[in-house]
Amino acid sequence: MIRGKSVAEEGKIDPMYQFEVQPILEGLGFNLFGQEINFTNSALWMFVVLVTIYLFMRGGMKRELVPGRWQLMVEGVIGFVDNIIDTSIGPNGKKYTPWVFTLFMFILFANWWGMMPVGIVGIHPFTVTSQFTVTGLLAAISFSIVLIVGFWKHGFKFFSLFVPHGTPLPMIPLIFMVELLSFLVRPFSLALRLFVAMIAGHILVKVFANFVIQSIDAGGASLLVAGLSIVFIAFVSALELLVCAIQAYVFALLTSLYINDAENLH
Amino acid sequence: MDLSSAQVIGAGLAAIGVGAAATGVGNVFGSFLEGALRNPSAADGQQGRLFIGFAAAELLGLIAFAVAMIILYAPPAA
Numbered sequence: 001m002i003r004g005k006s007v008a009e010e011g012k013i014d015p016m017y018q019f020e021v022q023p024i025l026e027g028l029g030f031n032l033f034g035q036e037i038n039f040t041n042s043a044l045w046m047f048v049v050l051v052t053i054y055l056f057m058r059g060g061m062k063r064e065l066v067p068g069r070w071q072l073m074v075e076g077v078i079g080f081v082d083n084i085i086d087t088s089i090g091p092n093g094k095k096y097t098p099w100v101f102t103l104f105m106f107i108l109f110a111n112w113w114g115m116m117p118v119g120i121v122g123i124h125p126f127t128v129t130s131q132f133t134v135t136g137l138l139a140a141i142s143f144s145i146v147l148i149v150g151f152w153k154h155g156f157k158f159f160s161l162f163v164p165h166g167t168p169l170p171m172i173p174l175i176f177m178v179e180l181l182s183f184l185v186r187p188f189s190l191a192l193r194l195f196v197a198m199i200a201g202h203i204l205v206k207v208f209a210n211f212v213i214q215s216i217d218a219g220g221a222s223l224l225v226a227g228l229s230i231v232f233i234a235f236v237s238a239l240e241l242l243v244c245a246i247q248a249y250v251f252a253l254l255t256s257l258y259i260n261d262a263e264n265l266h
Numbered sequence: 267m268d269l270s271s272a273q274v275i276g277a278g279l280a281a282i283g284v285g286a287a288a289t290g291v292g293n294v295f296g297s298f299l300e301g302a303l304r305n306p307s308a309a310d311g312q313q314g315r316l317f318i319g320f321a322a323a324e325l326l327g328l329i330a331f332a333v334a335m336i337i338l339y340a341p342p343a344a
Contacts, residue, residue, distance in 0.1 A: 016339065087314055189325055196328040199335075250321040253314060 015206035019130050019199065042134070045126045049109045056109075077105070081252065088256045092263050096256065099145065103138060104252040110134075111198060111244030115237065129247075130198040132191060139191035142255045150262035161261055190254055197247050201240040208233050277338035280330060287327020294319045 023029055023038035030037055060074025067075065081101045085093040107129055114127025128134055150158040162179035163172055211229040215222035298316045302309035 084314070087311075192332070193321065193325050193328060196332050197324070200328065200331050203335075246317070246320075250317055253317055254321065257318070 015203045015210070018124070018126070018202060018206065021126075021131065041126045042128055042131060045110070045113060045128050049106060049113055049128060052109050052113070053105050084249075084253055085256050088253065089260045089263055093256065093259070096145075096259050096263075099142075100252050100256050100259075103142070103255060104248050107138070107194065107251055108245060108248035111248060112241070114198065114202070115240055115244060127198050127202060129194055130202065132195045135191040135195040136187075138194075138251070139187040142190065142258065143187040146258045146262045149259065153263070154265060157265070158262070161265055186254075186258060190251065194247050194251055197243060201236070201243060205233055205236055205240070208236070273337060273340065277334045280334035280337055283330025284327045284334070287323060287330060290323035290326070291320060294323050 021040045021042045023036075023040050024044060025039045028039045057074060060071045062071065064071055078101070081104055082097060085097055085100055089096065110128040114125050114130065116125050118125055150161070154160075162176045162183065164175065164179075167175050208229045212226045212233075215225040215229070294316065298309075298312070298319075302312075
């Protein structure tokens with residue numbers, strides 16, 4: 001399939017076109033050790049996400065004695081993340097709040113920005129979290145925190161994580177290998193879940209958008225298909241907004257669970 | 267049968283796994299509701315576990331989807 005020629009050819013939408021990372025502001029690009037370094041649409045939307053988070057937090061951190069709506073919203077989010085950490089790590093978890101909060105907010109806002117219908121004014125949003133490099137990096141940082149904290153606090157006793165209490169002696173090598181494997185798969189599953197969930201939702205919406213265009217082209221009775229597809233797109237978009245929030249929550253929750261393993265062993 | 271149609275059929279077969287994961291996710295939430303309605307006071311404390319179960323079930327469906335997409339968009343073998 002040839003990408004990059006989205007709508008013009010055969011009146012079809014290429015559902016993968018929206019995930020393409022393209023350089024914008026060509027003049028800024030430079031060459032670093034044989035790699036093209038460019039300011040891409042992905043980078044632009046990361047900036048948008050960061051600015052949005054900054055404005056959101058800024059508006060609610062005025063420490064008014066009687067909290068307004070905005071401050072209540074910000075306090076709600078902070079309390080939510082605090083609660084995740086409290087229930088999964090316990091009293092030792094306070095120091096990980098900044099990272100888990102960063103993860104949650106960045107993923108949530110990036111997911112939601114990708115769903116925003118700003119395309120109707122000509123600005124096409126790019127879902128930052130639909131790239132494996134982005135989610136993979138987030139997962140890798142989480143995993144490194146687990147490794148560093150685990151080995152820093154417990155030294156080689158950290159390996160006892162892979163042998164549950166009360167394992168019969170002959171079973172220990174087998175259990176150790178299985179647990180080690182499941183431990184090593186964690187960052188990949190963490191990254192893959194978020195990135196595929198985002199890709200899947202967006203492709204689904206675009207495929208149905210394709211139906212709308214094609215059935216309007218055909219005219220006649222197939223206009224019914226177009227109408228149904230539009231209704232379906234509305235429902236799927238609403239569902240996607242929920243999935244965006246759930247994915248951000250799950251990422252933060254699993255990260256704090258993994259940190260719990262490192263912090264408290266079993 | 268030429269290769270490109272085999273590719274599309276393969277992608278369709280791989281997508282069956284998504285349906286299986288849908289059963290799994292439904293099972294997770296269904297069982298949670300079943301338990302939660304019997305003992306509503308204990309339900310709130312188990313929400314973290316609910317979403318861990320959801321995430322585990324959903325991941326497998328998403329992997330099936332990824333496999334289907336890889337097959338569907340793979341460059342056709344010559």
